[in-house]
Amino acid sequence: MADKIIYMDNAATTPVRPEVLAAMLPYFTEKFGNPSSIYSISAENKNAITTAREMIAGTIGTTAENIYFTAGGSESDNWALKATAEAYVGKGKHIITTKIEHHAVLHTCEYLEKHGFEVTYLDVDENGMVDLKQLEAAIRPDTILISVMFANNEIGTVEPIEKIGAIANEHGVLFHTDAVQAYTKENIDVEAMHIDMLSASGHKIGGPKGVGFLYIRKGVKIRSLIHGGAQERRRRAGTENVTGIIGLAKAAELAILDQKEITEKEKKIRDHLIARIEKEIPYARLNGDREKRLANNVNFSFRFIEGESMLIMLDGKGICASSGSACTSGSLDPSHVLLAIGLAHEIAHGSLRLTISDKTTQEEADFVVDSLKEIVEKLRNMSPLYEDFIKNSK
Numbered sequence: 001m002a003d004k005i006i007y008m009d010n011a012a013t014t015p016v017r018p019e020v021l022a023a024m025l026p027y028f029t030e031k032f033g034n035p036s037s038i039y040s041i042s043a044e045n046k047n048a049i050t051t052a053r054e055m056i057a058g059t060i061g062t063t064a065e066n067i068y069f070t071a072g073g074s075e076s077d078n079w080a081l082k083a084t085a086e087a088y089v090g091k092g093k094h095i096i097t098t099k100i101e102h103h104a105v106l107h108t109c110e111y112l113e114k115h116g117f118e119v120t121y122l123d124v125d126e127n128g129m130v131d132l133k134q135l136e137a138a139i140r141p142d143t144i145l146i147s148v149m150f151a152n153n154e155i156g157t158v159e160p161i162e163k164i165g166a167i168a169n170e171h172g173v174l175f176h177t178d179a180v181q182a183y184t185k186e187n188i189d190v191e192a193m194h195i196d197m198l199s200a201s202g203h204k205i206g207g208p209k210g211v212g213f214l215y216i217r218k219g220v221k222i223r224s225l226i227h228g229g230a231q232e233r234r235r236r237a238g239t240e241n242v243t244g245i246i247g248l249a250k251a252a253e254l255a256i257l258d259q260k261e262i263t264e265k266e267k268k269i270r271d272h273l274i275a276r277i278e279k280e281i282p283y284a285r286l287n288g289d290r291e292k293r294l295a296n297n298v299n300f301s302f303r304f305i306e307g308e309s310m311l312i313m314l315d316g317k318g319i320c321a322s323s324g325s326a327c328t329s330g331s332l333d334p335s336h337v338l339l340a341i342g343l344a345h346e347i348a349h350g351s352l353r354l355t356i357s358d359k360t361t362q363e364e365a366d367f368v369v370d371s372l373k374e375i376v377e378k379l380r381n382m383s384p385l386y387e388d389f390i391k392n393s394k
């Protein structure tokens, strides 16, 4: 075991910020009341939730009545898609999404296809960008929903959300965006961007796991997700996750307060990582858009390398990163995102995602590149494909 951990997997999850934990703690103990009860400790909790809801609404340019707390990004995505499908089935059964969505959207679409809905999966270009002409051409009279992620979790590409929103609006089609990776990092205005539904999650922004929200524009006919009590204006029953909601709101508040500073810090380290890798490691390809890219995302494919071996060797040096294949789920398929941007299977397999935070230092970045250079060289020297390649290129 390495004695120091370098965490570069912030797209997978983030640690809870100390201020967030401090804000949450009293709600586990002395402020434990059920917000639906009428005595004063409960009324206080109810007020705290109201304040959190207003705070969060303000971060995306809407009002509190449009914010619904959920158990995270996956639940928000599921709710947005399934409930729209159910509520708008009278208008049509066609949904448009992209090939690079998170599985919370893609697998929900597959579920809906099994229930008679038709889904168009838009292609993206070699940088992961959606083609607006293709999007517009895909809209039909029976299209009920367009769901395009704000920013991609693997390659960091930020989609042209405002333009997509304008197209959806012009055609009278609802627009949902999975903003789990973009929330608090990119500026979001649901009015200017014509967003009807937006998913976000606490644990990707320095908040706790198991809490998130779905923004639903007033007037959108969306069915209840969970039936029971009257919580979340009867649309999502269940005693509120008070600690989670307080933590989510605090994390969002802090992230937005420091957004400019965090973005600047991250971009500097990100660009340093990209520049050094491109300069010092041969046969490496940067995945994702160079300009329209999340400030904390670095994603490279290294030819003649097996991603899992790279991760294990990085782990040996205390570096936490992630790769472009889904071996964790027991399958050897390379990432659907990397295939969608046109990478061959064997190249997609040799991919590495480093997602930094504002706490990542230049020294850590340099240690990661130094380690990576050594690991890539070691693995290539063991690869018969690389040996052939070098022989043939001589």
Ligand SMILES: *Cc1c(COP(=O)(O)O)cnc(C)c1O
Pocket (backbone or CB within 6 Å): 011, 012, 071, 072, 073, 074, 075, 077, 102, 104, 149, 151, 152, 153, 178, 179, 180, 181, 201, 202, 203, 204, 210, 211, 212
């Ligand atoms: C992490 C993530 C999700 C899922 O969020 P959870 O809160 O873990 O359920 C959905 N979409 C994207 C883009 C993500 O990165």
